Amino acid sequence: MRDLAMEQAWEGDVMDMTLRCPKCGSTHVETRDRARRFGGALGAIAGTTSGVVLAVSGAEIGLLAGPVGALLGAAAGVVIEGIVGGAAGCAAGARLGTAIDRNILHNYRCDSCGHAYGGKST
Numbered sequence: 001m002r003d004l005a006m007e008q009a010w011e012g013d014v015m016d017m018t019l020r021c022p023k024c025g026s027t028h029v030e031t032r033d034r035a036r037r038f039g040g041a042l043g044a045i046a047g048t049t050s051g052v053v054l055a056v057s058g059a060e061i062g063l064l065a066g067p068v069g070a071l072l073g074a075a076a077g078v079v080i081e082g083i084v085g086g087a088a089g090c091a092a093g094a095r096l097g098t099a100i101d102r103n104i105l106h107n108y109r110c111d112s113c114g115h116a117y118g119g120k121s122t
């Protein structure tokens with residue numbers, strides 16, 4: 001009895017989670033997440049670049065404190081700003097990409113009939 005109840009609950013869950021093609025009803029639907037991946041990569045690059053630019057401008061300020069200070073400041077700045085900027089940019093880009101996936105692109109594609117459709121299957 002307990003097993004049966006578990007199975008039913010599990011199946012109910014799957015029914016809610018499973019993506020179905022609105023055209024043919026197939027469950028062989030894949031999520032593409034193109035914009036999300038692209039946005040994340042682009043955001044990481046943009047974030048790292050802007051982080052490095054910030055670090056370089058920091059090094060210019062550091063020049064006033066002498067060449068050694070500039071060198072140390074630049075090295076530390078590039079690493080820290082690059083990592084922080086890259087992570088922040090990646091997160092922002094991925095979030096933006098997810099929004100694009102959901103609202104603009106046809107994020108889901110049916111493997112059975114090739115029908116592509118948006119995230120909001122209504």
Ligand SMILES: [Zn+2]
Pocket residue numbers: 021022023024025026110111112113114115
């Ligand atoms: Zn289909």
